[in-house]
Amino acid sequence: MQTRLLFLGPPGAGKGTQAQLLCKKYDLMHLSTGDMLRSEVSAGSPLGIEAAELMNKGELVSDSLVLSIVENRLNEASQGWLLDGFPRTVDQAEALSVLLGKIQQPIQAVVVITLDAEFLIKRLLGRGRTDDNETVIRHRLEVYKEKTAPLIAHYTKEGLVKTVKGDGDVLEIASRIEAVLS
Numbered sequence: 001m002q003t004r005l006l007f008l009g010p011p012g013a014g015k016g017t018q019a020q021l022l023c024k025k026y027d028l029m030h031l032s033t034g035d036m037l038r039s040e041v042s043a044g045s046p047l048g049i050e051a052a053e054l055m056n057k058g059e060l061v062s063d064s065l066v067l068s069i070v071e072n073r074l075n076e077a078s079q080g081w082l083l084d085g086f087p088r089t090v091d092q093a094e095a096l097s098v099l100l101g102k103i104q105q106p107i108q109a110v111v112v113i114t115l116d117a118e119f120l121i122k123r124l125l126g127r128g129r130t131d132d133n134e135t136v137i138r139h140r141l142e143v144y145k146e147k148t149a150p151l152i153a154h155y156t157k158e159g160l161v162k163t164v165k166g167d168g169d170v171l172e173i174a175s176r177i178e179a180v181l182s
């Protein structure tokens, strides 16, 4: 089983849901930049205040801000890890590559979870997070297409991509993911 992983996919594809299951089962460190940013927002920290406005509009927060919160956690990694929602731009992927080079822990696999837009929107409207209203969801999908989807080609060139369909039952999808990682 590969244990240095990255999950990619549009908002609502199920990255967070699947990441939690896999991390629990294999004792991996789950690094979700969305969750980390939401903790900063709840704490009302200066970083959270800066991030909240952008998150509520469905925009990405700045690369430097995200890198600052990820770097410390990865530096202390002593077990396998799963990056969920990071990197989200080619610049973030390049910065990550430098960081992982320093700690000599290269990525072993990039799992791309796919799902049609109509299902993504339905799922997210059913969840109701502050950035889950239809206008913001549609904008998040556009931002994903423009800034994050190019990472699929980036990691395909490195031979790391495994694509998994994100439709169906949660546990069925978990089995598909484990199958491509074993």
Ligand code: AP5
Binding pocket: 009, 010, 011, 012, 013, 014, 015, 016, 017, 018, 033, 034, 035, 037, 054, 055, 056, 058, 059, 060, 061, 062, 063, 066, 084, 085, 086, 087, 088, 092, 123, 124, 126, 127, 131, 140, 166, 167, 168, 169, 170, 173
């Ligand atoms: P983030 O928290 O990463 O949100 P996201 O990528 O939009 O992803 P979601 O959490 O919406 O979807 P998911 O794929 O994780 O699906 P989930 O499992 O939750 O980022 C939020 C914001 O933070 C960004 O917009 C940006 O502003 C900022 N940000 C974060 N990282 C950043 C970065 N690196 N750089 C810059 N900015 C950054 O599932 C969704 C719903 O579907 C849930 O209700 C779930 O219960 C349900 N569901 C899951 N699986 C199934 C299933 N199989 N069947 C039915 N329902 C399901």
